[in-house]
Amino acid sequence: MATSTTQDFNKILYTPLAEIDPVVQNIIDKETWRQFTGLELIASENLTSLAAMQANGSILTNKYSEGLPGARYYGGNEYVDELEQLCRKRALEAFHLDPSKWGVNVQPYSGSTANFAALTALLQPQDRLMGLGLPDGGHLTHGYYTAKKKMTASSIYFQSLPYALHPDTHLIDYEALSKQAKVFKPRLLICGASAYPRDWDYKGLKEIASREGAWLMCDMAHTSGLVAAQELNDPFEYCDVVTTTTHKTLRGPRAGLIFFRKDLKDAADLESRVNLAVFPACQGGPHNNTIAAIATSLLQVADPAFKAYAKQVVANARTLGSELVGEGYKLQTQGTDNHLVLWDLRPLGLTGSKLEKVCDLMGITINKNAVSGDTSAQVPGGIRLGTSALTSRDMTEEDIKTVASFLHRAVQLSLQLQKDAGSKLLKDFVKVATTPGSESYNKVKELRNEVEGFASKFPLPGVETKNLKKPEGLHDF
Numbered sequence: 001m002a003t004s005t006t007q008d009f010n011k012i013l014y015t016p017l018a019e020i021d022p023v024v025q026n027i028i029d030k031e032t033w034r035q036f037t038g039l040e041l042i043a044s045e046n047l048t049s050l051a052a053m054q055a056n057g058s059i060l061t062n063k064y065s066e067g068l069p070g071a072r073y074y075g076g077n078e079y080v081d082e083l084e085q086l087c088r089k090r091a092l093e094a095f096h097l098d099p100s101k102w103g104v105n106v107q108p109y110s111g112s113t114a115n116f117a118a119l120t121a122l123l124q125p126q127d128r129l130m131g132l133g134l135p136d137g138g139h140l141t142h143g144y145y146t147a148k149k150k151m152t153a154s155s156i157y158f159q160s161l162p163y164a165l166h167p168d169t170h171l172i173d174y175e176a177l178s179k180q181a182k183v184f185k186p187r188l189l190i191c192g193a194s195a196y197p198r199d200w201d202y203k204g205l206k207e208i209a210s211r212e213g214a215w216l217m218c219d220m221a222h223t224s225g226l227v228a229a230q231e232l233n234d235p236f237e238y239c240d241v242v243t244t245t246t247h248k249t250l251r252g253p254r255a256g257l258i259f260f261r262k263d264l265k266d267a268a269d270l271e272s273r274v275n276l277a278v279f280p281a282c283q284g285g286p287h288n289n290t291i292a293a294i295a296t297s298l299l300q301v302a303d304p305a306f307k308a309y310a311k312q313v314v315a316n317a318r319t320l321g322s323e324l325v326g327e328g329y330k331l332q333t334q335g336t337d338n339h340l341v342l343w344d345l346r347p348l349g350l351t352g353s354k355l356e357k358v359c360d361l362m363g364i365t366i367n368k369n370a371v372s373g374d375t376s377a378q379v380p381g382g383i384r385l386g387t388s389a390l391t392s393r394d395m396t397e398e399d400i401k402t403v404a405s406f407l408h409r410a411v412q413l414s415l416q417l418q419k420d421a422g423s424k425l426l427k428d429f430v431k432v433a434t435t436p437g438s439e440s441y442n443k444v445k446e447l448r449n450e451v452e453g454f455a456s457k458f459p460l461p462g463v464e465t466k467n468l469k470k471p472e473g474l475h476d477f
Helices: 008-014 022-037 050-056 078-094 111-122 174-184 202-212 224-228 270-282 288-301 304-326 352-362 388-392 397-421 426-433 439-455
Strands: 102-105 128-132 159-163 188-191 215-219 241-245 256-261 340-344 367-369 382-386
Touching (some): 022 439, 050 288, 078 288, 111 215, 111 241, 111 256, 111 270, 128 174, 174 202, 188 202, 202 215, 224 304, 256 270, 304 388, 304 397, 352 397, 352 426, 352 439, 367 382, 397 439, 426 439
Parallel strands (some): 128 159, 128 188, 188 215, 215 241
Antiparallel strands (some): 340 382
């Protein structure tokens, strides 16, 4: 609190957000209401804990600490050093790793910066890499480019060649990948994806990488919580470097981690290369408040209760998939091994963009996504759905069946809206849905009210919802 001697120009430092900036407070309140009364089904999102939020909003945000524990460029880092060392220890424990064989850098600001730092450590400019193609479920940071443009740093600074899914099974085509690698001779082979519902053959990938003299790196950003809970195959058994975000199935704050082998005879300096690639090559001082939230979240991951959570995430995803298949819809691979399902809307003549928009109006948050065979990432033919966040709100299989019924009704409404619009344009589709007084508008409102009534029965981590009040200024449509 400010004191009687606090200078006028410093009094602002002690004023609560709601008092000093009610505009920002109102935006936060509206987002809180949206999350409480809606259904979060984006596979790359989750709901972190109260403890992680408290750590992330702590006084640690004040401290600058470029460098590593024991080797900082600033003074006053004795407690930050203690924190970062604790976070490293917990990261290794969460993934059941021997500290004599594995190390970890906990400073990356995000998964994308973690990936580029890993590439910087492992490769020289214009070295070759292979990653799963974006339309087949890969990630932008795995070397994505188009026929006309190199889109991301991973394709700008390195030569990349995508591998693909088998056209019939929509599973990773390991045989074709092996043949490509024989010709392309990559220095780095990347596995992991952002929209692939099945597990990976890390042993087979290691055999290919070893044959070509390539590093094997896994980006487990989407599945790291399931890996830690030992619900999926273990990439650490075969990979040289493993990266992850911390906010998806790991259920922490928004940040990244880079794990690296310490027991490779031909890579004695890998630890140094990774650390230097993170800082100073790719970023500045770490966000100590976020590292605190990571450490707290990893403590939760190591708790036996987290394994039960991971099992429920997978069970919920499988239930969601089976319910949609039961309604006659097509899923890529017709099911899932992990937290997500990839829904192919092309047989319906409906784009992912339109269903995403209708679900937004209903209070269901999903994201349009390319499915195998798509030619445009801007107008994709599918939807990616994930169950991590719903599971964090205590939903189980029976609740997921209700969610699936909402999605089914959203599709039927979308098909009617598309017919009423009389064109393929998204703007005409939205206009029909949001014209007050129309039959379609009334159906959207009815569904929105049902979703809100259902969603608001469940708790929201980090928020006391008992006396939560509807804020002013909420968007209608």
